[in-house]
Amino acid sequence: MKFINYLEKISDVDIYALSSFGIFFLFFLAVLTWTFKADKKKINEISRIPLDNQD
């Protein structure tokens, strides 16, 4: 009995690998673009939220 090459038995299995890579890559590019284009002042403002309280 051979228990290798399961991949070949699934029709169109490459779609799983390709789509997952595609989704991840595009999403990552989008996040990256946004973070570098974001308004610096706003970013600074948000990053100070925890320090706003007087306590």
Next chain:
Amino acid sequence: MQVEKFYYDNKIVKAFGYATVIFAVVGMLAGLWAALQIYMPSTSLNLPATTFGRMRPLHTNAIIFAFVGNCIFTGVYYSLQRLCKARMFSDTLSWIHFWGWQLIIASAAITLLMGYTTGKEYAELEWPIDIAITLIWVVFGINMFGTILKRREKHLYVAIWFYIATWVTVAMLHIVNSFAIPVSFMKSYSWYAGVQDALVQWWYGHNAVAFFLTTPILGLMYYFLPKAANRPVYSYRLSIIHFWALIFIYIWAGPHHLLYTALPDWAQSLGTVFSVMLIFPSWGGMLNGLFTLRGAWDKVREDPVLKFMVVAITCYGMATLEGPLLSLKNINAIAHYTDWIVAHVHVGGLGWNGFIAFAMLYYLVPKMWGTQLYSRKLANNHFWLGTIGIILYAVPLYWAGFSQSLMWKTFTPEGQLKFQFLETVTNIIPMYVSRSVGGGLYLVGALIMVYNLVKTIRAGSFIANEAAEAAPLQKEEKPHGNRHWHSWIERRPVTLLVFSLIVVAIGGILEMMPTFLVKSNVPTISSVKPYTPLELQGRDIYVREGCYTCHSQMIRPFRDEVARYGEYSKAGEFVYDHPFQWGSKRTGPDLARLGGKYPDSWHYNHMDDPTTMSPGSVMPAYPWLLDDNLDTASTRSKIRAMQKLGVPYPEGFEDRANEDLMQQANSIVESLKKDKIETPANKEIVALIAYLQRIGKDIKLEGTASN
């Protein structure tokens, strides 16, 4: 604009904080007890409830869900109110959440010690408790989102994103992995079998580490570190990339727990690739934490809170460097099933989770009681005891794992295995001793903290409702040109929730779909047959006693494993295993081909006292199995449940099952009699022997037939 006055609810934070401290001590004690049993089996006291197989699940569940769980809720209930500039949505929901969670913990502790377990690591709790967890988790979610929706701060700070991702992913993981068919109150069979069960379980197990032990704690780091250092996080941009990359990649990495097993190759490779990629977001987060302290290292020398934070973040970095390395197949081949993995998780558990929890408590208690910490010196002593404890714990176990693995794989020049399994265990006993000393020191440190906190609390007066004021959020806001989609998202918590769910669900679905949908993915083997009723009962005893905590049932296709245990395991052998019992650690030898290896009488004597059959064995004794009667009343419903899960028992078999069971039991009694052992047929040991003699035999039969 009118400024509103309101009060932060500190009382609920206090309650969760107390629970954190109590369960830290309880969980560590259980761990220490389990650690002692590995080299002093008599400390099991020969009682079912205190034997390693039940103690270890108690330890892991207590640490993960009771200690770290309560720590998360303490931090979330404190920081969320302040980050949203709002009191929690509903005090009633807060208290339902608190008491519900503590009730779950209490019932978990009792049932685990009584032997009620699903047999799936870190998901051992039985179905009624699983349902309770789901309900309480929903209460927590409503309370959290209610608070976020009534917030007075426009932006959602990054810590809140981590909380949201935690909530949604844990909900998904818990529900998917807990699918089971109830047999009776407190007994169920996993919906999935064999390879599928393994895949779902480790998708869950890995992501329990990711979304219960990591993301919420990162949220706490992003709040409490800037607070304690009194400066914003090093790079807020990096925290955004950190967040999205982490939650996306983490969800894929589960199969790295199953390398070289009978899991299809493509799933193993997928797990490895994503695990290696994980190092980037993980280290992004670590560096972001450490760089926050740039120019503030003088404070680190002074402030125990920051000291704990620095070591915690460093341990996070170490553990997340090691994780991807362990996911490489060549390294995994050495590390898997050994104490290396135990060392790895404890660098994360003791270092990252424990130290963040301690830092948070040292920060919160003086704040909420309006006083100073009772003794900085004691806190520093705690810090050093904890740090030395971690080193004494982890370093010997790395050594133990590595040397044991090499011993397993050593052959003599004649081509024989050089070491008996037991020799490889007794060889590392000194390392086990050092590990328990390290754990002991860590516990002493925690007790010093308890004393320090009690003294601090006595000196201060509790501020139950902390006054604050902020302007309400304005509904109207003019859209302006250069607004980006992300600033759009991060002001919309519900959208963020949905996006996070999509991101993590994609990973889970794409990873598991091929195995679920394609039948040919798990090739069936014609000689593999369902368990007989007696074997099924025996298997349930195997699960009940937590045998999987020390024994694997998965022979990897390595020369040494095939030589030691027999033919390597095939996916098709496990199609009737609800739940799978592949295990993850070999404190004892693999059992996948145990069937037929020893006579029935060997098992009988071995369970009564393992050292009579293998002198020097560290396995606990199970004398009660020889005395307790088998519960045959459950046979019918067990067979029915299996039939519903698709196990091909003939129709009406459930009614004859007990006849079949008694017949097989009598034949085992006969065989024992030949070796001068007298036992009634209705004892639990008989069922267990039936199961142990069956494991892995189906393929052997096929081999004989075709030969």
